[in-house]
Amino acid sequence: xxxxxxxxxxxxxxxxxxxxxxxxxxxxxxxxxxxxxxxxxxxxxxxxxxxxxxxxxxxxxxxxxxxxxxxxxxxxxxxxxxxxxxxxxxxxxxxxxxxxxxxxxxxxxxxxxxxxxxxxxxxxxxxxxxxxxxxxxxxxxxxxxxxxxxxxxxxxxxxxxxxxxxxxxxxxxxxxxxxxxxxxxxxxxxxxxxxxxxxxxxxxxxxxxxxxxxxxxxxxxxxxxxxxxxxxxxxxxxxxxxxxxxxxxxxxxxxxxxxxxxxxxxxxxxxxxxxxxxxxxxxxxxxxxxxxxxxxxxxxxxxxxxxxxxxxxxxxxxxxxxxxxxxxxxxxxxxxxxxxxxxxxxxxxxxxxxxxxxxxxxxxxxxxxxxxxxxxxxxxxxxxxxxxxxxxxxxxxxxxxxxxxxxxxxxxxxxxxxxxxxxxxxxxxxxxxxxxxxxxxxxxxxxxxxxxxxxxxxxxxxxxxxxxxxxxxxxxxxxxxxxxxxxxxxxxxxx
Numbered sequence: 001x002x003x004x005x006x007x008x009x010x011x012x013x014x015x016x017x018x019x020x021x022x023x024x025x026x027x028x029x030x031x032x033x034x035x036x037x038x039x040x041x042x043x044x045x046x047x048x049x050x051x052x053x054x055x056x057x058x059x060x061x062x063x064x065x066x067x068x069x070x071x072x073x074x075x076x077x078x079x080x081x082x083x084x085x086x087x088x089x090x091x092x093x094x095x096x097x098x099x100x101x102x103x104x105x106x107x108x109x110x111x112x113x114x115x116x117x118x119x120x121x122x123x124x125x126x127x128x129x130x131x132x133x134x135x136x137x138x139x140x141x142x143x144x145x146x147x148x149x150x151x152x153x154x155x156x157x158x159x160x161x162x163x164x165x166x167x168x169x170x171x172x173x174x175x176x177x178x179x180x181x182x183x184x185x186x187x188x189x190x191x192x193x194x195x196x197x198x199x200x201x202x203x204x205x206x207x208x209x210x211x212x213x214x215x216x217x218x219x220x221x222x223x224x225x226x227x228x229x230x231x232x233x234x235x236x237x238x239x240x241x242x243x244x245x246x247x248x249x250x251x252x253x254x255x256x257x258x259x260x261x262x263x264x265x266x267x268x269x270x271x272x273x274x275x276x277x278x279x280x281x282x283x284x285x286x287x288x289x290x291x292x293x294x295x296x297x298x299x300x301x302x303x304x305x306x307x308x309x310x311x312x313x314x315x316x317x318x319x320x321x322x323x324x325x326x327x328x329x330x331x332x333x334x335x336x337x338x339x340x341x342x343x344x345x346x347x348x349x350x351x352x353x354x355x356x357x358x359x360x361x362x363x364x365x366x367x368x369x370x371x372x373x374x375x376x377x378x379x380x381x382x383x384x385x386x387x388x389x390x391x392x393x394x395x396x397x398x399x400x401x402x403x404x405x406x407x408x409x410x411x412x413x414x415x416x417x418x419x420x421x422x423x424x425x426x427x428x429x430x431x432x433x434x435x436x437x438x439x440x441x442x443x444x445x446x447x448x449x450x451x452x453x454x455x456x457x458x459x460x461x462x463x464x465x466x467x468x469x470x471x472x473x474x475x476x477x478x479x480x481x482x483x484x485x486x487x488x489x490x491x492x493x494x495x
Contacts, residue, residue: 004029006169009073009226016062016072023062023072026172027055027116030074033170034118039495042165044079044137045087045120058114069253070233071114076121076165076174081107081217082206083120090208091135092125094356095334104206105238106175106217113233118171122161125358126325127179127210130432131421132160132186134360142190142415143168143491146456150494153415153458156186156432162220163190167491173230176220179210180313181436183218184448188410188461191450191489193482194220195227195475198468199443200245203238211320212243214313214440224449224479228252231471247469255472256479261295263477266403270306271435273412279454280409287407287451287462290484291477301403303394306438308387313437314430315371315384321361322368328356363426392442399467405477406465409435410448414458435463445471447478451485459489 004026007015015021031051034043051074058072082088082100089095103111111117125134131154132140140160142153144167155164159176163186166174176183178196187194195218202217209215219230232253237246267288272281288298330336330352337351357365371380398406412434421429439446445468448461462481466474 003169005033005172007172008222009070009172009229010223012073012172013069017067023055023059023116024052026072027051027074027118030118030171033168037168037170037495040141040143040164040168041138042122042140042161042168042170043076043119044122044161047086047117047119050086051116051118054111054116058116061114068113068233069229070110072116073172074116074118075110076118076162076171077107078159078162078175078177079120079123080127080177080208081175082208083107083117086120088120088208089136090126091123091137092356092358092361093136093335094328094352098334102206105203105240106207106234109236110233115233121165121174124158124160125361126208126321127158127177127182128321128360128364129157130181130185130429131418132157133418133421134358136358139418140164141418143495144190144415144458145492145494146458148456151417154189154418155415156189158182159186159194159220163187163192163194166190166192166220166222168495173219173221173226175217175234177207177215177217178440179214180317180440181433183220184436184446184463185411185432187220187448188450189415189459191459191487191491192220192222193224193227193447193449194218195231195447195471196439196445197231197235197471198445200243201235201249201471203236203241203244205238205240209324211317212324213320214317216440224447224475224482225253225256227447228256228475250472252472252475256476258476258480258483260291260477260480263296263404264299264402265291265296265477266299266301266398266406268301268303268306268406268408270303271408273434277413279414279460280412283452283460283462284407284409287481287485290481291407294480294484299403301398301406303398303438305387305390305394309391309438309441310430310434312384312387312391313433313441314367315380316388318364318368319372319381320368322365322372325361325365328353388441391438395442395444404467405474408463408465410461410463411435414454414456414460439465444468445474447474449478449482450487451481452487453489
């Protein structure tokens with residue numbers, strides 16, 4: 001018999017409305033699973049009492065016939081979202097002890113819809129990382145294992161706690177954030193679905209900022225249909241966020257018709273990397289065949305400035321991070337270093353930031369401060385901004401030529417062992433984002449979904465990139481690919 005915590009959102013919604021299960025029963029199943037999952041290290045602030053309270057309230061709404069789609073659904077919330085009365089540290093020591101007195105817009109929207117919060121999820125510190133190894137809480141471990149090794153594998157990052165929790169059935173879904181691929185990359189490495197909406201679709205108010213012109217929240221789920229359901233609940237205009245777009249959010253689930261006949265799917269030649277693993281190349285070709293068999297036209301396209309995306313991203317993102325993280329100084333909230341006699345405010349800043357930030361965050365702050373300095377602003381930052389405009393125009397030109405969506409790999413490899421990047425050049429870690437950063441630079445929607453396994457039995461994902469504001473059409477294409485791939489594999493429980 002299927003355990004309740006392994007249900008999808010759509011399945012749980014149907015059972016809740018049919019009175020086959022109750023919200024408290026569903027929540028208890030997830031809380032029990034979380035208690036036995038310490039080895040994964042996904043949940044870092046558990047909120048069992050709050051979850052039970054919310055589940056009881058949700059059950060009342062269900063019985064009264066006032067039940068939105070997400071009512072009674074147990075979820076995990078990434079530690080980047082501020083949650084009132086619950087620690088919100090962005091996995092950083094510098095925010096140790098910070099408990100917000102306010103709720104992020106997205107978590108408030110979910111709570112208003114009757115969602116149940118099981119707790120806060122682990123992540124890379126300030127969302128800076130691709131393997132979930134920079135967290136003050138310690139590494140998150142991927143619930144998947146390779147056929148030939150018991151080595152702990154990365155769940156991806158920065159939303160590694162979210163992806164691992166969903167893959168391990170600790171919750172029915174989770175929130176994530178995506179600055180350069182931090183929803184889509186971990187989704188691909190854990191056999192889950194991750195949607196990065198168009199920039200401006202989801203409010204950033206109350207979400208701890210990394211790079212403000214790139215950050216976007218989104219859903220991490222077990223299926224494409226679930227991403228449509230949760231995505232709609234998360235999106236919407238917010239007057240408190242100046243980058244939030246005042247545009248109606250359609251019923252994405254109703255748009256999952258399964259019909260993509262006549263659509264044109266682009267295959268960008270620039271994404272064919274030298275040394276691309278055979279498993280990835282094969283998966284990409286098979287994905288194109290699946291969409292062709294469903295009636296789509298497969299078209300070779302060019303996005304000529306793609307080769308400049310990664311260096312442009314790693315100038316723009318650290319520059320914005322350097323500015324955003326300047327507020328963590330030991331004065332207003334979070335950690336404050338102990339001072340020696342005679343120390344002044346400058347020493348307090350220096351010691352607090354040296355103690356509070358981890359190595360990767362310090363690296364990016366220094367890079368960002370450097371490229372924003374007077375002597376290098378034009379040479380690096382302004383040049384990167386111009387490249388970003390060219391990358392955005394590449395996509396605009398392709399879509400103007402009749403392309404409806406673009407199919408690419410989601411990651412350059414399957415999940416790799418934790419610790420593999422420890423002594424490597426940081427650039428090797430940054431290369432994990434090679435297929436995803438263009439979407440953030442252009443502000444487009446993108447979705448990653450599992451479509452196969454590699455030779456070691458680990459999940460591999462493909463990415464679909466869509467037109468701005470057309471998440472519904474993008475998810476419909478993803479649904480077709482999901483159905484054709486028939487990916488139903490789950491990690492074997494070892495934890």
